[in-house]
Amino acid sequence: MVSKDIPAENAGPKVGVRHLQSMLIFFGLCVSFMQRVNLSVAIVAMMDRNSTNPDFPEYSWSERTKSLLLSSFFWGYFLTQVPGGQLAQRFGGKKMLLFSVGISAFLALFTPYSAQLGDWQFICALRFLQGFCQGSIYPSTHTILARWAPPAERGILATICFSGSQFGTIIILSISGTLAASKFGWPSIFYVSGGCGIIWSFVWLLWGADSPHQSKLITPKEQYYIESAIEVISKSENNTTSAKLPTPWLSIFTSLPFWVLLILNCAYNWGYWTLMTQIPSYIKNVFDKDIKSNALLSALPYAASLVLGLCFCALAQVLLSAKVLSTNASRKIFNTIGMWVPAAATIALGFVDANSADLAVILLTVAVGTNSATFLGGFVNHIDLSPNFAGTLMGITNCAANCMSIIAPLVVGVIVTDTTNPNQWRLIFYVVAFYYFIGNLLFITLGSTKLQPWNEPVKRDTDHERIKFQVVVDDLEPKQSKLESS
Structure with missing residues (x-):
C-alpha cells in the first residue's frame, strides 16, 4: 500500500x-x-x-x-x-x-x-x-x-x-x-x-x-x-474490487445521463462516418476533384483532428488548472465545440459553389478537425458517470454508435440518387447537422458529470444489509435487558 x-x-x-x-x-x-x-x-x-x-x-x-x-x-x-x-x-x-x-x-x-x-x-x-x-x-x-x-x-x-x-x-x-x-x-x-x-x-x-x-x-x-x-x-491489496462488482444492468438502462451519452455517441458517429465515407465522393462528383488520389488531401482532415485535439487538450489543462471551468462546464463546452462547429461547417458545405472545391476541402477539414474536441467531452463522460463500469458503458454506447456508421451510408445511398446533384447532397448535410445539434443539445441540458449511485452496487447493498442488521439488533436489546432483569 x-x-x-x-x-x-x-x-x-x-x-x-x-x-x-x-x-x-x-x-x-x-x-x-x-x-x-x-x-x-x-x-x-x-x-x-x-x-x-x-x-x-x-x-x-x-x-x-x-x-x-x-x-x-x-x-x-x-x-x-x-x-x-x-x-x-x-x-x-x-x-x-x-x-x-x-x-x-x-x-x-x-x-x-x-x-x-x-x-x-x-x-x-x-x-x-x-x-x-x-x-x-x-x-x-x-x-x-x-x-x-x-x-x-x-x-x-x-x-x-x-x-x-x-x-x-x-x-x-x-x-x-x-x-x-x-x-x-x-x-x-x-x-x-x-x-x-x-x-x-x-x-x-x-x-x-x-x-x-x-x-x-x-x-x-x-x-x-x-x-x-x-x-x-x-x-485493497489486489485492487480487484471493481472486477467483482456485478454489472447493474437495470440501473444503467434506467439512467438518464447514460441514455443521453448513448444518443450523443450515436449522433457523433452518424456525422463522423458520413463525412469520412461520403465526402470524397461528394468532392469528386460535384467538384470533379478526386481527393482520394492525393495522399495529402486524404490525410489532411485527420491531421487537423490530431493537431486541434492536442490544442484543445492544452487549452483545457490551462482552464482547469486556473479553475476557470468546472469539470461539468469543461465537458459541455468542449463537446459543443466538437459538434456544433462541425454542424455549421457541414451546412456551409452544402452551399459551396461548384467552382470552389478548395473551400469545400477547407470546410471538410474544419468539420472533421474540430470533432476532436469531443475527446474532452462525451468521449470521457463514461468515466465521470461510473469509473467501475466505464468499459461496459463504452462497449454499450460504441455498439449502438457503430450501428449508425452502418446505417448512415445506406441513407446517403437512398437520398443521393444523382451524385452530381448538389441539392441532394445538401439534404445529407442537413441531416448531419441535425444529429450533431440535437446530440449536443441533449448533452448540455440533460447530461451529467456526477458519479452515479449505481457505480458501487455491492457497497450499496452491503450498507443496506448493515442498516437492517443494526435495526434488528437495536430492537432486540430492550428484550434482552428485560430477560436479564427477570
Missing part, C-alpha cells in the same frame, strides 16, 4: 507514469487503426491492373466484392463491443488491450498469404476476426483510464489516448503509396502495420499496467496522488 504520510493535497508530478500509460495507449490505438485502415488503402493497388509492380498479384474483384471486403471488419467489431467491456472489467484492460492489438497484428501479417490462399473469401474471414479482436479496444481503454486518470486530468489523458487513432490513419495514408510502389509491393502495407502491432505488444507487456497499484515504474508519490484523487478506486 502507498504510504499515508504523503500529503493528500500534493498535486503529484506534472509528468509521470500516468502520462506514459496514455502514450502507450496512444501508440496502441495508432497501430490498431493502421491495421483497420490498411486494406482500404492497399486494395487500390491490389485491384490495379496497370500497376508498375508486376511481381505481386492483382485481383479482378467487383465493386460488390470490394464493399464486402471493406465492411467485413466492422461485422466482427460490432459483435464484441459489449462483451469486450465485460471482459475488460473481469480480466483487466491490460490483458484485453494486449489480446486485441496483438492478435489483430498477427492476422494483418497473414493477410497477403490469405489472399493468395483463398482469394477474397479468406480475406473477409480474416478481416472479420480482426474486427472481432479489436472490438474490446475502446472498452479496455476506458477501463484503464478509469484507474489511471485523476478526475482533473481525465479529459487531457483521454485526448492523448484517442488521438492515436488519427495519428495511425495519417501514417498509413501517408506511407501506403510509397510502400505499394516499393520492391515489396502492396503486401508491405500489411507487414508494416502488423509488425508495428507486434512491437507495440511487447512494449505494452513490459510497461503497461491496469492500475497504479500494479505498475512497477510508478513512484509512491504519484501513486498516492492518483489513488487519493480517484476515491471510487479500491485501494
Whole structure:
C-alpha cells in the first residue's frame, strides 16, 4: 500500500507514469487503426491492373466484392463491443488491450498469404476476426483510464489516448503509396502495420499496467496522488474490487445521463462516418476533384483532428488548472465545440459553389478537425458517470454508435440518387447537422458529470444489509435487558 504520510493535497508530478500509460495507449490505438485502415488503402493497388509492380498479384474483384471486403471488419467489431467491456472489467484492460492489438497484428501479417490462399473469401474471414479482436479496444481503454486518470486530468489523458487513432490513419495514408510502389509491393502495407502491432505488444507487456497499484515504474508519490484523487478506486491489496462488482444492468438502462451519452455517441458517429465515407465522393462528383488520389488531401482532415485535439487538450489543462471551468462546464463546452462547429461547417458545405472545391476541402477539414474536441467531452463522460463500469458503458454506447456508421451510408445511398446533384447532397448535410445539434443539445441540458449511485452496487447493498442488521439488533436489546432483569 502507498504510504499515508504523503500529503493528500500534493498535486503529484506534472509528468509521470500516468502520462506514459496514455502514450502507450496512444501508440496502441495508432497501430490498431493502421491495421483497420490498411486494406482500404492497399486494395487500390491490389485491384490495379496497370500497376508498375508486376511481381505481386492483382485481383479482378467487383465493386460488390470490394464493399464486402471493406465492411467485413466492422461485422466482427460490432459483435464484441459489449462483451469486450465485460471482459475488460473481469480480466483487466491490460490483458484485453494486449489480446486485441496483438492478435489483430498477427492476422494483418497473414493477410497477403490469405489472399493468395483463398482469394477474397479468406480475406473477409480474416478481416472479420480482426474486427472481432479489436472490438474490446475502446472498452479496455476506458477501463484503464478509469484507474489511471485523476478526475482533473481525465479529459487531457483521454485526448492523448484517442488521438492515436488519427495519428495511425495519417501514417498509413501517408506511407501506403510509397510502400505499394516499393520492391515489396502492396503486401508491405500489411507487414508494416502488423509488425508495428507486434512491437507495440511487447512494449505494452513490459510497461503497461491496469492500475497504479500494479505498475512497477510508478513512484509512491504519484501513486498516492492518483489513488487519493480517484476515491471510487479500491485501494485493497489486489485492487480487484471493481472486477467483482456485478454489472447493474437495470440501473444503467434506467439512467438518464447514460441514455443521453448513448444518443450523443450515436449522433457523433452518424456525422463522423458520413463525412469520412461520403465526402470524397461528394468532392469528386460535384467538384470533379478526386481527393482520394492525393495522399495529402486524404490525410489532411485527420491531421487537423490530431493537431486541434492536442490544442484543445492544452487549452483545457490551462482552464482547469486556473479553475476557470468546472469539470461539468469543461465537458459541455468542449463537446459543443466538437459538434456544433462541425454542424455549421457541414451546412456551409452544402452551399459551396461548384467552382470552389478548395473551400469545400477547407470546410471538410474544419468539420472533421474540430470533432476532436469531443475527446474532452462525451468521449470521457463514461468515466465521470461510473469509473467501475466505464468499459461496459463504452462497449454499450460504441455498439449502438457503430450501428449508425452502418446505417448512415445506406441513407446517403437512398437520398443521393444523382451524385452530381448538389441539392441532394445538401439534404445529407442537413441531416448531419441535425444529429450533431440535437446530440449536443441533449448533452448540455440533460447530461451529467456526477458519479452515479449505481457505480458501487455491492457497497450499496452491503450498507443496506448493515442498516437492517443494526435495526434488528437495536430492537432486540430492550428484550434482552428485560430477560436479564427477570
